[in-house]
Amino acid sequence: MPSAIVTGATGILGREIVFELSKNREQWQKVHALSRSKKEDYPPNVTHNYIDLTSSVDGMAKDLQNVRAEYIFFAAYLQKDSEQENWDANGAMLSNFLQALLKTDTIKGVKRILLVTGAKQYGVHLGAPKNPMTESDPWLTGEQWPPNFYYNQQTILHKFCKEHGKEWVVTYPNDVIGTATGNFMNLATATALYALVSKELEQYLVFPGSPDFYTRFDSFTSSKLHAEFCAWAALEPRAGNQAFNVVNGDVESWQNLWPKVASYFGLKVKPDQFRKRQVDEKAHITDMAGKLGLVQSDVQTSQSSSSPLAEQSPISSRAEELGLQGHGITQQSNIDQQIDLIKWSNRDDVKNAWLNVAEREGLDKTTFEKATWGFLGFVLGRNYDLVMSSSKARKIGWRGYRDTWESLEEVFNELERAKVLPKSE
Known part of the structure; x- marks a missing residue:
């Protein structure tokens, strides 16, 4: 054997x-x-x-x-x-x-x-x-x-x-999409923590990544x-x-997944989430400061960020054979975050909101600081499609398949059982 x-x-x-x-x-x-x-x-x-x-x-x-x-x-x-x-x-x-x-x-x-x-x-x-x-x-x-x-x-x-x-x-x-004991370098944990804090702050669940990527395609x-x-x-x-x-077999986008994430955590997606929002957000956070025991000087508004990647995108290496010379897709790509998650995770109101949740639900308070916010920011901030073919494996007999949302939901459930997250309502 x-x-x-x-x-x-x-x-x-x-x-x-x-x-x-x-x-x-x-x-x-x-x-x-x-x-x-x-x-x-x-x-x-x-x-x-x-x-x-x-x-x-x-x-x-x-x-x-x-x-x-x-x-x-x-x-x-x-x-x-x-x-x-x-x-x-x-x-x-x-x-x-x-x-x-x-x-x-x-x-x-x-x-x-x-x-x-x-x-x-x-x-x-x-x-x-x-x-x-x-x-x-x-x-x-x-x-x-x-x-x-x-x-x-x-x-x-x-x-x-x-x-x-x-x-x-x-x-x-x-x-x-998965989990490992003590390992928070995965998109599911950080996404869940972002949702929990948004709920504690009485906010909509706003997609923090690239507005372009929200409607583009990804393979998980x-x-x-x-x-x-x-x-x-x-x-x-x-x-x-x-x-x-090796991918799930479906092709997904966050425009489909994000409302499901919001619903799982008892939230709603902001209808105009990609409009300029710093003024409205600052007013809301200031209103929340008293509820969270903060003074106004502690309150910081979140900020967007944009980081360039390689000077030429990988597809540029094949531009001539694909007939794409001069096409915009061959130029430099970006990581665009309308809410920079590293900056967001360091805000005083966000930290205090997490501590409120952790204390109330009996969670490990260090979970939040272990989450890889930079990694999630990269995953959500790309402004290009990522579609991977499974044809090669299927041609020799592979028949495996997973629904991506169900995979994400399953991991949320596992994190709840492990008391990384509170039990969903």
Whole structure:
């Protein structure tokens, strides 16, 4: 029966891979969950093993001494301050881990290695990509593009597998909807906290991101669906030595999702939410100051922000062949926030509103400061479409699907059970 090693087992994607494999004990007899700490109560067929993926080959080999498996799921990720640092750190983690498998002879029994990456593959962090994004799209290499650590990791993996006669699979999820214990780098948690504070401030739920993106299209990935795909792709013969987009299967927009978010938290969307609103908002917040125990000097109005991305959008690399030379989409893209969420989260009235909610509902007060407001601001602030094709996986038999709103609602429910959020009314 197959056995597995999962690195990054406490992350938003690695965690779900562990639990997905553990469901089928007849198929996956043994699952090794590798991380620097144990944050979950695992089923009987899952063993937690300590590992520091930033250590040396010898250090990791010592941690892996008694760990054996046929399938490797590498879902670890380390965020650094620059793209070059991301290239170096994440490349070293994967390379040293693979060399440690050699050093312990674990590699002899390995059949396939699955690497989890993401839509940065297509340069979505740099600006507008070609839509729909397909796995055959060329990599963005050359001096005009910053280093992309996913390219480094895939090059390392391809070379290693070729040298040692192993198969590989790579996944490209996008805008992941999920949760992980103590990990708030996900859009669901921050979105929910934003809604809760808006409700406490007796406001409408105003979309804080780009007015353009509100009506554009996005492809999301349920962390549970991604885990199901990983379990399938590890064993599917036709998936070997292939990379796949892994998205829910629907194409969504916030004009459809945002009213549902508002309704879930007992709010309404402001009918004219994209009109200039600072004057009205300042008057409202001043009115709320007394209710929240603030003096007027503590009250700060939220501010919009606009941040340029790469000088040329990723689609510009193919402008000639696509007939798009001179088209506006090839020019610089922006992250536009009509409410800059980092500034918003630092407002005194917002902080006090959160503390009121946390105290009243018995929640962890530190949850708010752990939320990744910059990440949510980026996700909502883009001014271009992100559509990813699932055709390649479907052509070889993948049939997985998730409704994006239902995925988001499910995560809200999980966060309530974990007492990260109060119980919805």
